Amino acid sequence: MTYPEIKLRRGKSDSVKRFHPWIFSGAIQSLPDNLKEGDLVSVTDENGDFLAVGFYQIGSIAVRILSFQNEEINTVFWKRKLEAALDVRRKLQLAENAQNTTYRLVHGEGDTLPGLIIDIYNDTAVMQAHAVGMHYAREIIADVLIDIYGGELKNVYYKSEGTLPYKAALNPQDGFIRGGTDVNVAIEYGLKFHIDWTKGQKTGFFIDQRENRLLLEKMAKDRKVLNMFCYTGGFSVYALRGGAQLVHSVDSSAKAIDLTRENVELNFPETDKHEAFAEDAFRYLEKMAGEYDLIILDPPAFAKHKDALRNAIKGYTRLNETAIRKIKKGGIIFTFSCSQAVNKDQFRLAVFTAAARTGRNVRILHQLHQPADHPINIYHPEGEYLKGLVIQVE
């Protein structure tokens, strides 16, 4: 199969040969005149020898690679890729499990499909394109999705209004492209969550904290829990199941507080142990007394880009310092960063700085990360974005 050819400069093929899934615009020697954004292209080295097939896009990442084999990107290709992704989730016991109906099926580069996210909520898939080529491929992907689930998946909601480059002027409309449903309560490890894929952040739910919530549940018994940046209240619901004495959820968004209350009500309609507050996290932490002995800090990405790094690290330091200073003796903090631009060591250094400023004795009990349905392509270490520490404060 031959697609229009993009030729790389001399010495620029090495990262492709090491299976890195992106080609930066600076590596390109020549490209066809009539190439359009989102077109499939063949990438060759300076001698014209084949390297990869991918989607072309205008911008610093010029090609997102779909295959390192010279093959046609057709139904057979999509079926092979999506079946491979589903097979992994089955083996992880996340798919085809009545106690768990929500998981990430496709995690972009981690599933060697750069620019594509697919999250599953019961019999609905929420698909998000981050690359123009994926937008054009959405119909074939939707058909293959329905096909590989053999009747178990009925609806495909396409949600790319906020994720495609707006200069591409594609004007994607969020909405169902297959089926349609109002049933939006999904189950995560036996707990129910109302998923708002229409208005919610990302695809409606932060699936990536599932395993960390489960760990929190084990540590919550009889504790007084503060779930900071609660969004849909995921950690709060697990803490209640774990036997927490009380759980307070905080988020600056009133909508998030409504979602949290709704999810607590779905699982524990009788509980009087939960309260939720729409407030700024920093303000809440400053004014709170030292009543909590388990605190979760799961803020939004403080650094979306490398240039915001310094401020982001300051933000993490300040946040953790206040929590470490105020938590009860023997208390536990689950602290996270989901900024791709902040690496594991930088985050740990921020927490170290925070601890040192308080003068309290702090131990790391667990080092946390994103779960297996958000895999990291080893040739694309940039895909490691979620990191966390569970620390105990004496």
Ligand code: SAH
């Ligand atoms: N822990 C959540 C995900 C958190 S997402 C989960 O497990 O699903 C980050 C949340 O932080 C968002 O809901 C956002 O509304 C909230 N947020 C952002 N800035 C904030 C601030 N300054 N104070 C409190 N909440 C904030």
